[in-house]
Amino acid sequence: MRQATDPLKTQRVYLLLRDQIVSGELAAGARLPGEPTLAEDHAVSRVTIRRALGRLAEEGLITKRAGSGTYVREAEPRVRAAIADVSNVFSNLIEMGRTTEARLLAFDYMAPPAPVREALGLESDERVQRSVRVRLVDGAPFSHLTAHVPERIGRDWTRDEMNREPLLSLIERAGLTAARATQEISAVLAGPEVAGALDVSVGSPLVSLTRVVFGPEEEALEHLQALYRPDRYHLSMDLVRTGGATDGRWKPAASARAPADEKT
Numbered sequence: 001m002r003q004a005t006d007p008l009k010t011q012r013v014y015l016l017l018r019d020q021i022v023s024g025e026l027a028a029g030a031r032l033p034g035e036p037t038l039a040e041d042h043a044v045s046r047v048t049i050r051r052a053l054g055r056l057a058e059e060g061l062i063t064k065r066a067g068s069g070t071y072v073r074e075a076e077p078r079v080r081a082a083i084a085d086v087s088n089v090f091s092n093l094i095e096m097g098r099t100t101e102a103r104l105l106a107f108d109y110m111a112p113p114a115p116v117r118e119a120l121g122l123e124s125d126e127r128v129q130r131s132v133r134v135r136l137v138d139g140a141p142f143s144h145l146t147a148h149v150p151e152r153i154g155r156d157w158t159r160d161e162m163n164r165e166p167l168l169s170l171i172e173r174a175g176l177t178a179a180r181a182t183q184e185i186s187a188v189l190a191g192p193e194v195a196g197a198l199d200v201s202v203g204s205p206l207v208s209l210t211r212v213v214f215g216p217e218e219e220a221l222e223h224l225q226a227l228y229r230p231d232r233y234h235l236s237m238d239l240v241r242t243g244g245a246t247d248g249r250w251k252p253a254a255s256a257r258a259p260a261d262e263k264t
Contacts, residue, residue, distance in 0.1 A: 009044045013052040016042070021061050021072055032062065032070040058201075101139070104163040105197065106132035109151055112223075116148045119212050120220040128223075129154025131162055134197045141198045142232035148223045168213070171221055179216040185209050185235070188227065198229050207233060 020026040033041070038049045053070060056062045064070050112120070112128040120128070128148040135143040147167055156174035157165070168178060188208040195202045207228040213221045239250040 006045075006048060009042075009048045010051045010055075013038075013042050013044060013048060014055045017052060017056060018059075018061065021056070026072050028072050028074045030072045031068075032072070034069065055201075100142075101136045102133045102145075102163070102166075103136070104131065104133050104159070106130065107159045107162055109154070112148055116223045119223050120148065120150060122150060127151040131167070137232060140232065142229050144194045144197050144227040146225045149221060153221065167222065167224075171213075176215055176221055178213050178221060181211050181213045183209060183211045190227070194227055198227070200229060205230060207235070 017026075017032075026032070032038070032053075035046045035049045035053075039046045042049070053062065053064075057064065061073060062070050063073050107130070109127050109129055112122065112126075112130075116128065117124075117126075122128070129151055131145075131147050133145045133147075134141050135145060149167070149171065153171065153174060153176065157170045161170060165173075171178065186208045188206050190198065190200050190202060190204045190206050192202050194206070195204060198206070200206075207230050209224075209226040209228070211222075211224040211226070213224075215221055238253045240253040242249045242251050
């Protein structure tokens, strides 16, 4: 039982202390209470406190000074967050491609997983082009993107072009027009491969976005699985009220927000 519960207690203490540091409740340079005091405050063992502090130290949030104690580290310069306007998907995708850097991790042709095949409406013998990229802002990774397009479309560009150009631009260069898209947004935990690419710990929470892009004839052009670091990627949407004073319904409005490279 102890083995089963101790990791949960460590996680709880780690999250509580991390929130206090990130929110500024524990200011930079502040000295944390000693391990006995923290153990008493959180009703856990000193071993649990030691493990939680170890995780905070690994993230660079605290530092231990011999003979002095444990202190909150001075915050490093913040990486600006990429901001996506959910109500203006296509212009945002193009702007994001122009103002951030992408690194291509994988590029191949394969039989698609069943959910991708179904989403793209492919026949059983059709293959897809799969690309895996990490996108960076100010040199820091913020998104892990796995895209599938039907092979008949993906053959229009090369690996080198995929490494340089946004995928939507390549699709439209091939003579296809993106007319609409469906999106689902949720949250997931980072697996080992994605955690390494995004420079986060395994099990860290990520924003998950699944998008399917369609052409004017309702032909599916792309399936995207995007995973984002929540500290470096923000979703925004402008809304307008659709009815009178007693109507509580809202709908997305075209946004007048600044382009992604003008955000801070």
